[in-house]
Amino acid sequence: xxxxxxxxxxxxxxxxxxxxxxxxxxxxxxxxxxxxxxxxxxxxxxxxxxxxxxxxxxxxxxxxxxxxxxxxxxxxxxxxxxxxxxxxxxxxxxxxxxxxxxxxxxxxxxxxxxxxxxxxxxxxxxxxxxxxxxxxxxxxxxxxxxxxxxxxxxxxxxxxxxxxxxxxxxxxxxxxxxxxxxxxxxxxxxxxxxxxxxxxxxxxxxxxxxxxxxxxxxxxxxxxxxxxxxxxxxxxxxxxxxxxxxxxxxx
Ligand SMILES: NC(=O)c1ccc[n+]([C@@H]2O[C@H](COP(=O)([O-])OP(=O)(O)OC[C@H]3O[C@@H](n4cnc5c(N)ncnc54)[C@H](O)[C@@H]3O)[C@@H](O)[C@H]2O)c1
Numbered sequence: 521x522x523x524x525x526x527x528x529x530x531x532x533x534x535x536x537x538x539x540x541x542x543x544x545x546x547x548x549x550x551x552x553x554x555x556x557x558x559x560x561x562x563x564x565x566x567x568x569x570x571x572x573x574x575x576x577x578x579x580x581x582x583x584x585x586x587x588x589x590x591x592x593x594x595x596x597x598x599x600x601x602x603x604x605x606x607x608x609x610x611x612x613x614x615x616x617x618x619x620x621x622x623x624x625x626x627x628x629x630x631x632x633x634x635x636x637x638x639x640x641x642x643x644x645x646x647x648x649x650x651x652x653x654x655x656x657x658x659x660x661x662x663x664x665x666x667x668x669x670x671x672x673x674x675x676x677x678x679x680x681x682x683x684x685x686x687x688x689x690x691x692x693x694x695x696x697x698x699x700x701x702x703x704x705x706x707x708x709x710x711x712x713x714x715x716x717x718x719x720x721x722x723x724x725x726x727x728x729x730x731x732x733x734x735x736x737x738x739x740x741x742x743x744x745x746x747x748x749x750x751x752x753x754x755x756x757x758x759x760x761x762x763x764x765x766x767x768x769x770x771x
Pocket of ligand 1 (some may be wrong): 529530531532533534535553556557558561592593595596597598601615616617618633634635636637688689690692693696705741744746747748
């Protein structure tokens with residue numbers, strides 16, 4: 521039988537949760553191949569888990585191992601740099617840094633998880649009937665936004681595409697919504713609020729036959745306050761769907 525191999529770009533907060541899920545057999549595969557520009561991070565991850573983990577030192581070496589699925593958990597810059605090689609590789613590709621996808625051509629083997637939010641099934645269903653309005657209000661602690669304000673402050677209001685560019689580490693959620701609701705436009709508000717600990721995303725959709733209100737209050741990842749813990753678990757679910765479809769029932 522062909523070996524199932526996961527390629528991972530980025531051994532940070534999300535990459536580490538993913539490696540742990542593979543080690544715990546939540547995701548069934550034979551080998552994990554890890555590439556991080558900071559080689560020591562990939563090595564630390566390899567040495568932390570009792571599972572076949574191979575480290576490689578560049579994207580070409582990663583692709584040469586012929587992974588079944590490649591997960592990008594590195595950053596928007598990494599997506600822009602490696603996208604042509606990733607899409608030409610024939611592997612299924614999961615992109616976490618969805619902001620970069622706004623300017624790229626999606627192909628059938630490119631997937632993105634719902635990440636720090638959910639409800640994309642309903643949103644994408646409504647696009648067929650017609651969406652009138654989508655607003656996203658994200659409220660985060662200043663630390664999670666790289667800010668130091670001591671009072672609540674509206675730090676951004678505008679389109680999702682610009683939000684994902686101005687906050688490449690924090691507002692991939694806006695890009696995920698924009699990619700899902702296309703051609704509808706998403707209006708985004710980002711609030712830096714010292715009173716909140718959780719990363720909160722409120723989504724309001726008005727569409728042809730009704731309204732949707734979705735709210736997510738996510739604990740930040742302990743190693744990276746910019747990232748919501750839910751994002752890593754959404755990736756694990758998507759990996760299960762691609763690698764072990766019989767074991768999963770929901771999208
Ligand atoms: N879609 C979503 O809802 C969602 C939610 C949370 C995070 N994210 C995004 O996922 C990505 C990963 O998040 P994280 O919390 O694990 O980040 P992190 O900063 O903890 O880890 C990123 C790792 O990638 C490595 N890296 C950076 N550039 C690289 C490159 N060009 N090639 C190889 N390795 C590189 C870094 O050295 C680091 O170890 C970020 O872009 C983040 O914004 C998306």
